[in-house]
Amino acid sequence: MTVELRVVDPSDEAVLRDWWEVGHAAEAERPHSPWPKWAQSRVALPAHNPERELTLVTAYDGGSPVGASMFSLPTKDNDHLAFVELWVLPQRRREGIATLLSRDLDARAAAAGRSTLLAEAKGLPGTVIPGERFALAQGYQVANEEQEKDLDLTTAPSTWAPLDDEVAEHAAAYRIETFDTVYPDHLIDGIARLLSSFYSQVPLGETDLRDSEWTPERLRAHEARLVEIRRSVISAVAVSDDGEVAAFSDIRVSHLAPETAEVGVTIVAPEHRGHRLGYAVKLAGHRRVLADFPDCVRATTCNADTNTAMNLVNERMGYVPTERLLELQKRLD
Template identity: 40%
Template sequence: MDIRQIDRFDDAQLKPWWELGKVVDEYQRPWSWYWTWESACAALRVENKQSERVLLGAFDGTDLVGSGHVVFPLLDNTHAAFGGVAVPPDRRRRGVGTALADALEERVAQRRRRTFMTEVLVGVDETDSPGMAFAERRGYEVGVSDGLKLVDLVETEPTWAALAAETAPHHEGYTLVSWSDEMPDDIVDSYCALATTFLVEAPMGTMDVEEEKWSRERVRDDERMRREAGRHMLGTAAVASDGTVAGFTEVVVSKFSPERGFQSGTIVAPAHRGHRLGLAVKLANHASVRAAFPECRRLMTGNAGVNEHMNAVNDSLGYRLVEYCNEIQKKL
């Protein structure tokens, strides 16, 4: 078996890598959120100053039998790397996953990154996960378990007005500010101050993560990368009377698959909790998504099982659990 690096700018190499990943992601997962070929091409070929991505393929002769990837953050969390492997069901238990995992861990160690992080998806009723068994044999440990949830915006939209009316008295004095693609200039700096705390404020269990370094320049660079990747960001912030961003939420919708979106981060600063701001910003942002992308019916999100408040918010919005995502790590 031969492990080779995949040239993301070469369709002849990238297309089989993408196709194999699609087969694996959709296997027994009717809710698969795998990116379209157009989206993958655009996102993987964008100039990225914030992280470096390496794609690998496992080959049996000329046949691609497994894929892998690793991402090296460049601005923060430079002690760590993130990645994963994918092996089709009919190729498992033949050493493909082991060869790919060995190759990825070797590259991480060569870069002097102390921790390699990845994810294993586990069915709601699954009691014996082959993915977890494989990871545990290699010395990976679960840092935190998230519940992956879906919401149908069309079905739940009739409930939004009542929820908004219920929360409104609790967040008097705050202004909800929504935007599409480009964040209003007057809230960028305060947004950065809050976004920097996201990884330490969100329940991350024992995951070896540090604060991200957010700046005005990074926000604008993020916006550039999304434009070039064909992705739209819709955000809503709760702004306090002194102009401070007290909380925010964001959803990403790709122009290549506008029928679905991904509910990204939601956070409320500790000093501003207790005002129903998490629910308020998500309600406003759901409405923004429906207005901008009426064809966008479903959103996916993930929440740590221990995050009782955000799980309650999502339950009230109609999100339903479809599977678990174990965030795991190994010290190299």
């Protein structure tokens, strides 16, 4: 077997489609086949991302794509990290293709001066995750354990009345606002401050993620990219009586595939905890999604096993576990 690795030009749709097809086939066995639709990838992947430098590689056996990888470098912070993923066609596994791609990712990280690689492995609850065995053999360690969870948006809202009552009782002193993608001028400074402390406030296990410095200018650049790739981020904030942003949650929906929403960040400032603000902002965000995207029938989220508070929120909202997710970390010598 002679496998050749080729860097993908995302603006070349035929070449990009080869890369996309490998990932699509490799992810088809997962619940709900979560691989992004081609209509999404052909728009998002070529678009400039102010937060990441992205390299895509396809492994070819002759003229046929058999493997693929993604190499992503944060450009604003965490400049010791490289985020990596790889996929191999199911019928071509155990042939050394994944090892070839993994070594290529290591080399790219070293050449970029990155000391730590972060990857993920996913599998059904109660099963051995094949990707874990491979990753450990490549020098990765399990840094954190999480669960992927799904919410049926066609049925769950009918169960939220008790949560609404708790929010009304405990969060009456706070104003809840929602918006679509574009940060309101009167909220953007407070949101930037809150997001800048996110990593230090969530359980990360041994994952070497460090707080980011979010500024209004950085949020505006991020917002502009979302508009370009036709992705809405529905956000909900809780604002105290003195105007402070006390809690934030967002949930993301592609206009090109609106059936599924993905929960992003949920954070409550430490000094404002105990007022059911996590419930307040998540409920408001989910309801805004239902109002703006009537075709959205499912929401997904992911939380560390040790994130007791957020796991309880998600469970009471109706989220159910679908997969185990392992955060894998490798430190280069």
